[in-house]
Amino acid sequence: MVADYAIPAAPLELCEEIKKSRFITLIAHAPTVEAAKAWIGEVKRQHPTARHHCWAFVAGAPQDSQVYGFSDDGEPSGTAGKPMLAQLMGAGIGEIAAVVVRYYGGVLLGTGGLVKAYGGGVGTALKRLETRIKRQQTPSLICCDYGDMGGVEALISAHQGQLLAADYGQQVRLQVAWDAAIWSQVDQEMTDRTHGRVSLRPLDG
Template identity: 55%
Template sequence: MQRYKIPASEVSVSEEIKKSRFITLLAPTDGVAAAKAYVQQVRERYSDAGHHCWAFVAGAPDDSQQLGFSDDGEPSGTAGKPMLAQLMGSGIGEITAVSVRYYGGIPLGTGGLVKAYGGGVQHALKQVETLEKVLRTAYRLQCDYTLHAPVSALIRQMGGEVNHCDYGAEVTLQVAIPDSAYHETVRRLRDISRGTLQISII
């Protein structure tokens, strides 16, 4: 997946169900380490709560290597899995959900818990504003001074970024090119430089 939606910022929703209070938080987290760090932050923020159940899709939505969930003491399958199911169904990547529960003394039963935890994430997802993430790879380009302007313009036209330039005998540019546009970008660069431009991955 070359591009996908990610959350723009943290959101939270709160709901009371049979005297239990559920606070569901969603946040952008790039990678498993960031997801686990966010879960820990929420644990510390709501340290007096009985449960801190969580789920994350820490990479691209289709990356099954970066999924995780926990029931955190609730009956098995009643919290983390329904939370993860909602995240996966949203098509959003790099997102972590933590549901904080303050027990109100009335058991909800397994079905009630699944509905509460899954429903909390569903409600929170409706509040999420998203950004589009485009996967880019960093490259180093060397070109003649006469090609500096057209090369920079082409990189930007293809959705890339020019991050740094060094001016020596030739111009050396550090650029980031969208993975999905790499082959077409290189083809066009070779056309405008008549095959003289050198490109290498950083």
């Protein structure tokens, strides 16, 4: 199971001038690859006259390489997107996207200068970024009689379960997500409180 990890709590933007070129670094929350690409597209629309819009993202858990992406957007290969991604990976933050917008000032920076400008810009932004912890959740199915609903609802409230779906037929069927760290504890309490009539059934999440 994926451990809890930090994600951006709020977007961030910073600007610096390096040898007459203006570099604007933007960071945002990107829970999916689709969300990351949509945000990158929005940044490009906001800066239509910029020479480059280089980007990188980790659009999921920090160690999930399947949700990595980057682009040099016309800068020499390996001088922009890759060092930006390296900074994101090194920070251990998930669901994060970064764009560095460059307004060219007429002075060439060279390979080393570009790596420092793009990677360094993201590194500086990450030091200022506010984050919050994303808790991993385990979804479960609860089937119970109406007579047990009081105890079930009390446990859901006590352990801050998130109600995903409810079906009130002959029996009550609830889909509830719990903090993964306490799932076993909740299951045991549910069994004890209802004298074995109700337990949690894991759902594929």
